[in-house]
Structures are given as structure tokens and as C-alpha cells.
Amino acid sequence: MTRLRHVARSRAATGADAHGEPGADARVESGTDAYAEPGTDAHPEPGTDAHAGFGTDAHAEPGTDATPDPGTDTPPEEPPRPRVPARRLLPAVGAALLVLAGGGFLYGAHQLRATPSAGNHALTDAEETARVAGEVGNGLARVFSYTPDGLDATERAARSVLAGRAQRQYTELMGRIRADLAEQRVTLSTQAVRTGVIELDGDRARLLVFLDQITHRGKAGATSAAAQLTVTARRQEDQWRIVDIRTR
Amino acid sequence: MERATSTPARTRRPPVTALALVLALIAGGFAGWAGWDWYDAAHDDTVAYAEQRDAALAAGEQAVQNLNTLDHRSLDRGLDLWESSTTGELHDQLVSGRDAFAEQVKTAKTVTTAKVLSGALTELDDRAGRARVMVALRVTVKAPGEASTDKDSRMLGELTRTDGHWKLSALGQAPVGGNPAN
Numbered sequence: 278m279t280r281l282r283h284v285a286r287s288r289a290a291t292g293a294d295a296h297g298e299p300g301a302d303a304r305v306e307s308g309t310d311a312y313a314e315p316g317t318d319a320h321p322e323p324g325t326d327a328h329a330g331f332g333t334d335a336h337a338e339p340g341t342d343a344t345p346d347p348g349t350d351t352p353p354e355e356p357p358r359p360r361v362p363a364r365r366l367l368p369a370v371g372a373a374l375l376v377l378a379g380g381g382f383l384y385g386a387h388q389l390r391a392t393p394s395a396g397n398h399a400l401t402d403a404e405e406t407a408r409v410a411g412e413v414g415n416g417l418a419r420v421f422s423y424t425p426d427g428l429d430a431t432e433r434a435a436r437s438v439l440a441g442r443a444q445r446q447y448t449e450l451m452g453r454i455r456a457d458l459a460e461q462r463v464t465l466s467t468q469a470v471r472t473g474v475i476e477l478d479g480d481r482a483r484l485l486v487f488l489d490q491i492t493h494r495g496k497a498g499a500t501s502a503a504a505q506l507t508v509t510a511r512r513q514e515d516q517w518r519i520v521d522i523r524t525r
Numbered sequence: 526m527e528r529a530t531s532t533p534a535r536t537r538r539p540p541v542t543a544l545a546l547v548l549a550l551i552a553g554g555f556a557g558w559a560g561w562d563w564y565d566a567a568h569d570d571t572v573a574y575a576e577q578r579d580a581a582l583a584a585g586e587q588a589v590q591n592l593n594t595l596d597h598r599s600l601d602r603g604l605d606l607w608e609s610s611t612t613g614e615l616h617d618q619l620v621s622g623r624d625a626f627a628e629q630v631k632t633a634k635t636v637t638t639a640k641v642l643s644g645a646l647t648e649l650d651d652r653a654g655r656a657r658v659m660v661a662l663r664v665t666v667k668a669p670g671e672a673s674t675d676k677d678s679r680m681l682g683e684l685t686r687t688d689g690h691w692k693l694s695a696l697g698q699a700p701v702g703g704n705p706a707n
Binding site: 367368369371372373374375376378379380381382383385386389390392393394395397398399400401470471472473474475484485487489501502503505507525 | 542545546548549551552553555556557558559560562563565566567569571572574575576578579642643644645646647648649658659661677679681699700701
């Protein structure tokens with residue numbers, strides 16, 4: 278009896294040894310030892326055993342194998358249900374992603390175009406920039422140049438050059454000083470020496486103009502003065518008109 | 526049992542799949558168009574040019590202001606700023622005249638500040654990295670024992686782009702009265 282027990286113990290010891298190298302022993306055991314000690318071998322390492330012995334063990338121990346992996350081993354019953362919605366979802370998910378991507382692109386494009394830089398066409402629209410600068414510079418020169426006998430002509434010119442607030446201010450100013458100008462024989466000649474377009478947006482523009490003004494009073498000599506103006510202009514009937522003038 | 530569940534699914538499946546496919550195609554078309562639109566905006570030379578214009582103007586206004594600002598109590602800092610705002614010939618002039626100028630300001634003990642009233646670019650060559658700027662500014666000078674005086678001035682500058690930064694390469698007063706009698 279004691280001897281037999283000893284043998285049994287030593288067997289158990291060899292069984293314990295099998296755990297030391299599960300990968301190597303599993304295959305060997307499944308073929309030979311599985312019958313000798315099926316209980317001890319199957320339970321300690323169900324996971325590794327099930328995978329290691331897929332091909333060979335599946336038939337030997339169908340009961341233990343079926344419970345760990347029910348999905349892969351029983352294809353005919355369940356799969357059709359989850360597979361079809363997934364396939365049907367694919368275009369929908371794709372469409373949603375594409376719409377999102379498109380939205381992202383549109384937003385990005387909008388961000389690029391909506392920058393204040395892009396909205397301002399000063400210099401980027403070279404033709405219109407040159408045109409508004411020329412018309413405003415010439416307009417200022419005409420409006421602020423007069424001779425004692427040519428005030429009517431200047432005021433007529435002002436009506437075609439100015440509009441809005443600038444026209445009202447000009448009319449008010451000329452009404453105030455006109456008598457003096459005629460009496461003192463004042464001649465003013467104005468020249469735009471430099472005109473820069475600060476902002477050009479559609480039919481509205483803002484400009485900085487450096488003016489030189491030379492005044493003659495009667496027989497006295499000339500005095501020259503500099504003026505810096507910011508001018509707002511509006512395009513009306515294809516002509517740029519000055520609607521606001523501010524001294525800088 | 527299996528037949529019962531699969532038959533309604535089979536009749537429902539084709540229209541839904543077709544609808545999803547059509548939607549996906551439309552979405553694809555939309556995404557493609559939007560992507561092209563974005564690419565177009567991102568590679569629009571005009572936008573890049575406009576950004577250069579604004580960068581040049583901002584740098585030009587700042588540089589003109591810097592060059593009209595100097596405090597005798599922090600001369601070095603002020604003159605360093607002058608040098609970092611300029612490039613080319615103007616920079617060389619400032620560097621070579623620095624000591625003499627610093628001596629003058631130290632003796633005069635003046636504090637000069639400037640405020641840009643308005644500025645505009647009159648030319649921009651994006652490729653060559655050159656631009657011309659006009660600036661109207663008000664310069665305030667405070668000498669010891671005197672009230673501060675304001676002077677409006679108008680300046681014309683030339684900007685050159687160096688290492689991606691616009692700096693002044695020339696600066697002068699816009700001449701007043703090109704041909705006055707006196």
C-alpha cells in the first residue's frame with residue numbers, strides 16, 4: 278500500500294512537472310497522457326490546452342472544447358444576424374464620415390477666405406486699387422484748388438466728386454469762407470503727393486492721402502502746407518466718390 | 526423559425542442598402558467638392574498676397590513708430606529696437622551713427638514718443654520681398670524743463686523682407702511743397 282501510494286505520489290509529481298512546460302507538454306500529453314489523467318490535465322490549463330490541441334483534441338474532448346469557444350465552432354446558427362447589419366452600416370458610416378470630412382473642408386475653406394486679409398482687396402485687386410487711388414487723389418486736388426474767380430467751377434466740381442457727409446461739410450465750409458476767399462484774392466492749389474489704399478472692399482474704400490497745399494494771398498508770396506487725410510470713398514454709378522474726409 | 530426571421534429581412538435589405546449606397550455616393554461627391562474648394566482656398570495666391578500685404582503694413586507701421594521713439598533713460602534698449610526694426614542700408618547707417626547719436630540724446634535728455642495715426646502700403650512685390658509704405662504719425666518730444674510738443678509728420682518708407690520678417694530698409698519724411706515759391 279505504502280509503495281503504491283508512493284508511486285501515485287511520484288506520478289502526481291510528474292503531473293506537476295507538466296505544468297512547468299505547458300506548451301511543450303500539452304501536445305505530447307494530449308496524445309498519450311490525456312487518457313491516463315484527463316481530469317488533472319484539462320482543468321489546470323483550459324485556455325492553453327484548448328488552443329494548443331485545436332486540431333487534434335477537438336474530437337477527443339468535445340465537451341471541454343465547446344464551452345470556451347462557442348462562436349467559432351458553431352458557425353451555422355448565429356453569425357448571419359450580426360454580419361448583415363454591419364455590412365449595411367458600412368455605407369452609412371462611410372457617408373457620415375464623408376459628410377464630416379466635407380464639412381471640415383468647407384469650414385477650413387471658409388476660415389481661409391474669411392480672414393480680414395482676404396476680404397480686403399487693396400493691392401490684391403491692382404486695377405481697382407490704382408483706379409480708386411487715382412480718382413480720389415484727383416478729386417481732392419480739384420475740390421481743394423481754387424482761384425478767386427473760379428470758385429463756382431470748384432463748387433461744381435465738388436458736386437461730382439463728393440457725396441454724403443463730405444459734401445455737406447464742404448458746402449458748409451465754403452459757405453462760411455467763400456466771401457473771404459474772394460475778398461482776399463486767395464488762390465489755393467492742392468496736389469495729392471501720395472495716395473495709399475488702406476482698405477478696398479467691394480464698392481467701399483478707405484485711403485490715406487498726403488496732400489501738398491500752396492496758398493497765395495493777393496500779392497504776397499506763397500505758403501505751403503502739408504495735410505494728411507484719411508478718406509472714405511464709395512463707388513456710385515461706376516465712379517468713386519468721396520463720402521468722408523478726416524484730417525490726420 | 527429561421528425562415529420566418531430571414532424573409533422580412535431579405536425584402537427589406539435591398540432598398541436600405543441601395544439608399545445607403547446612394548447617400549454614400551452623394552456624401553463622397555460632397556466631400557470631394559468641399560476638399561477641392563478647400564484646396565483652392567489654401568492655394569489661392571491672392572490670399573497669400575493679402576496676408577503679406579497686411580504683415581508688411583503692420584511691420585512697417587511698427588518700425589516707423591519704433592524709429593520715432595527714444596527715451597534718453599533707456600538709450601540702449603531704444604537703439605537696439607531701432608536696429609532690429611531695420612535692415613540694409615538704413616540699418617548700416619543706424620549702426621555706424623549709433624554712438625554719436627546716443628551722445629546727442631544723452632546731452633539733450635529728450636524723451637520722444639510716436640503714435641501712428643494711419644498707414645497704407647502703396648506697393649508690394651511679394652516675390653522680391655519689397656514694399657513701400659506711407660505713414661502719418663504724431664511725434665511727441667519732451668525736453669527737460671519744457672512742455673512736450675507734438676508734431677505731425679508724414680513718412681515714406683521702403684520695406685524689405687529678410688528671413689520672413691518685414692523690416693525698414695529706407696525711411697524719410699515725405700517732402701512738403703514740391704515746388705513752393707519760398
